[in-house]
Amino acid sequence: MFNTRAWLIGLYVAFAANFHNLLGSLGIDIPWIIKSLLLLLTLFILLYVVKYLEREEQHHFKEGKDDFYDFFYTWYRQPGRLSIFCSDLAWMEDEKSQRIATALKSKGNKASVYLKDMNSPYVKELVDKKVKIFAVNKEVNCKFRFSIMEHQGKEKIIIRTRDKGRRESIKFIETNSDKDPHVITLAKDLLDYCKKD
Numbered sequence: 001m002f003n004t005r006a007w008l009i010g011l012y013v014a015f016a017a018n019f020h021n022l023l024g025s026l027g028i029d030i031p032w033i034i035k036s037l038l039l040l041l042t043l044f045i046l047l048y049v050v051k052y053l054e055r056e057e058q059h060h061f062k063e064g065k066d067d068f069y070d071f072f073y074t075w076y077r078q079p080g081r082l083s084i085f086c087s088d089l090a091w092m093e094d095e096k097s098q099r100i101a102t103a104l105k106s107k108g109n110k111a112s113v114y115l116k117d118m119n120s121p122y123v124k125e126l127v128d129k130k131v132k133i134f135a136v137n138k139e140v141n142c143k144f145r146f147s148i149m150e151h152q153g154k155e156k157i158i159i160r161t162r163d164k165g166r167r168e169s170i171k172f173i174e175t176n177s178d179k180d181p182h183v184i185t186l187a188k189d190l191l192d193y194c195k196k197d
Contacts, residue, residue, distance in 0.1 A: 069099070
């Protein structure tokens with residue numbers, strides 16, 4: 001995102017510096033106040049575009065609905081290394097989650113799962129498929145669940161939280177290493193900390 005922002009700012013500076021000459025070459029003669037207002041309007045449009053490009057992507061789902069399961073299935077099937085931080089594997093018991101569980105198992109040693117509750121029969125199933133399992137110290141207090149996907153030097157993360165604005169809804173905030181490298185670094189630091197315990 002930094003490169004895109006720098007490119008847009010450079011484009012605006014070049015445009016602003018040559019605005020008077022551009023109008024002259026087009027045979028347009030307008031008062032300086034109108035030129036100033038046009039440059040200001042262009043700046044506001046540019047700031048809006050930058051803000052739009054830097055926004056975080058959000059996904060809202062009602063628990064138990066098909067689009068919720070479709071989202072996870074698509075996320076887990078992406079190429080690359082997957083790290084999951086969650087409390088337990090109770091979600092794998094749901095019939096609708098079976099294709100998600102299959103996608104996770106198919107990742108094999110490219111998947112790492114960090115759990116507080118290791119008392120699930122699914123832990124052995126994942127280990128049998130070469131998925132790496134890490135026990136998280138019960139004292140680690142993180143209210144969010146998240147997944148990090150790493151592929152070809154790029155990283156992206158989804159963070160799960162309750163959607164306070166919608167009843168019985170889950171919200172996923174999705175961002176990547178270009179937009180929010182600090183968020184991914186903090187999440188990875190937490191995972192590294194969990195490995196040390």
